[in-house]
Amino acid sequence: MLIKVYGSSVFGVEATTITVEVNIDKGVGYHLVGLPDNAIRESSYRIAAALKNVGYKFPGKKITINMAPADLRKEGAAYDLTLALGILSASSQIKATAIGEYIIMGELSLDGSLQPIRGVLPIAIKAREEGFKGFILPKQNAREAGIVDNLSVYGVEHISEVIDFFDKGTPLVPTIVDTRVEFENANSNTDFDFEDVKGQESIKRCMEIAAAGGHNIILVGPPGSGKTMLAKRLPSILPPMTLHEALETTKIHSVSGRLKEECGLLSVRPFRSPHHTISNVALVGGGTYPQPGEISLAHNGVLFLDELPEFQRTVLEVMRQPLEDREVTISRAKFTITYPSSFMLVASMNPSPGGYFNDPDAPVTSSPTEMQRYLGKISGPLLDRIDIHIEVTPVPFEKLSDERKGEPSKVVRERVIKARKIQTIRFENKENIHYNAQMGVKQIREHCKLSKESLGLLKKAMEKLNLSARAYDRILKVSRTIADLEDSKNIQDHHIMEAIQYRSLDREGWLG
Numbered sequence: 001m002l003i004k005v006y007g008s009s010v011f012g013v014e015a016t017t018i019t020v021e022v023n024i025d026k027g028v029g030y031h032l033v034g035l036p037d038n039a040i041r042e043s044s045y046r047i048a049a050a051l052k053n054v055g056y057k058f059p060g061k062k063i064t065i066n067m068a069p070a071d072l073r074k075e076g077a078a079y080d081l082t083l084a085l086g087i088l089s090a091s092s093q094i095k096a097t098a099i100g101e102y103i104i105m106g107e108l109s110l111d112g113s114l115q116p117i118r119g120v121l122p123i124a125i126k127a128r129e130e131g132f133k134g135f136i137l138p139k140q141n142a143r144e145a146g147i148v149d150n151l152s153v154y155g156v157e158h159i160s161e162v163i164d165f166f167d168k169g170t171p172l173v174p175t176i177v178d179t180r181v182e183f184e185n186a187n188s189n190t191d192f193d194f195e196d197v198k199g200q201e202s203i204k205r206c207m208e209i210a211a212a213g214g215h216n217i218i219l220v221g222p223p224g225s226g227k228t229m230l231a232k233r234l235p236s237i238l239p240p241m242t243l244h245e246a247l248e249t250t251k252i253h254s255v256s257g258r259l260k261e262e263c264g265l266l267s268v269r270p271f272r273s274p275h276h277t278i279s280n281v282a283l284v285g286g287g288t289y290p291q292p293g294e295i296s297l298a299h300n301g302v303l304f305l306d307e308l309p310e311f312q313r314t315v316l317e318v319m320r321q322p323l324e325d326r327e328v329t330i331s332r333a334k335f336t337i338t339y340p341s342s343f344m345l346v347a348s349m350n351p352s353p354g355g356y357f358n359d360p361d362a363p364v365t366s367s368p369t370e371m372q373r374y375l376g377k378i379s380g381p382l383l384d385r386i387d388i389h390i391e392v393t394p395v396p397f398e399k400l401s402d403e404r405k406g407e408p409s410k411v412v413r414e415r416v417i418k419a420r421k422i423q424t425i426r427f428e429n430k431e432n433i434h435y436n437a438q439m440g441v442k443q444i445r446e447h448c449k450l451s452k453e454s455l456g457l458l459k460k461a462m463e464k465l466n467l468s469a470r471a472y473d474r475i476l477k478v479s480r481t482i483a484d485l486e487d488s489k490n491i492q493d494h495h496i497m498e499a500i501q502y503r504s505l506d507r508e509g510w511l512g
Helices: 043-053 079-091 119-127 141-146 159-167 179-184 201-213 227-232 245-255 278-283 313-317 319-327 366-377 409-424 441-447 452-464 471-485 493-501
Strands: 002-011 014-025 029-033 062-068 102-104 134-138 150-158 217-220 302-305 327-331 336-340 343-350 388-390
Touching: 002 079, 002 119, 014 079, 014 119, 029 043, 043 079, 043 134, 043 471, 062 409, 079 102, 079 159, 119 134, 119 141, 119 245, 134 141, 134 245, 141 150, 179 327, 201 217, 201 227, 201 343, 201 388, 201 409, 201 471, 227 343, 278 313, 319 327, 409 471, 441 471, 452 471, 452 493, 471 493
Parallel strands: 002 102, 029 062, 102 134, 134 150, 217 343, 217 388, 302 343
Antiparallel strands: 002 014, 014 062, 327 336
């Protein structure tokens, strides 16, 4: 008897429906075809034990299972439940006339209970698109799939619940999630707040500008000056994610299996902070079966690289293309996967190997030559993609001991949102440009026009401070953002002057 059951496979952040054809005939043998990996091939042992423990049996006949399309690689133990239901139905142990109306996925334990799986959100979206009646999956993943409307999602804990649903008509309780209410309730939750930061008013101003324009930023300062503390609070002043952004981000975390059990929708911008020993593949994604890397997990959020010169140079260089294109493409012989990676890069570093420079009272000092060699670990093309360079100085005791709180993130965020709205209107006809940091040469010339006085000021500053040519466009972008924060239609002289301050690493004496 031939039965068709439906599962799904995830490639990149998109799902493909898999038709599992189970045929049971006279003879003996178990044949599983359709490019399954070892985890799927081993499923027969898990299925046999699970069926025996719930009062059914693994048929002692010739079982042929085809996973179509047969030229597409399938991986993971998530097809256990799909195969088990197909075998039970094809062997006439249960009556399951409606089995073809559902996507069925889940990893089986030997006692028949179900374990959570990856990539549930893309699968649920695909199931809705293709008109399936429902999605049966482990209960731990139910809330994640439940955010997809117009699809019945049934979270189950044991295979017996699914068997009774198809064979005896025992109803399953659907998981219902009000996506918009959940999104709005959790959107403003943040663990860190700028009011906890003592002093550093100029740095907080710089972070506000970076958030308002989506600019990449690098913080340079000695140990203990507050670089990491400031970076961790940047997401708290970024504009709240839209529902579309939240779905995009949740899909990536779903594919990588990083969503918490009771988590439905990721509504807070991600903050990723990988260690400097990270490999190329872990940062940008890849592997035998490609998985998202840290830059994709930071999509629509912040990627924080602490102690930037300590990262391997090859690791940093692979970020150049994703920083420019805001997506990363991983190619293999038989397929190509693209993961989105639109993130804000926040980097921090010490000014020298010892951590201090030009400070006679410092415990460890470095010569200018040692410092330049240390900074030289960061390539010019990578720095070229970082709009704002800022020096962070230690906080004096008077500021540290001050019990007054600083300006809260909520107030700063309101100013950032206002500036972003101006940019949204400005770029409403541009498909891939949403904020100032994404502007190309054409948009810079159009929206960053300077008066003769401002142009002269910029020219004089570049000559006097020995700023490099690559700093020119970056200064214009940042000055445009500063003007937006002040709701100014045109870029003024003081906007240019402030933006010039944020190119520290272009000055002679740093990277020369």
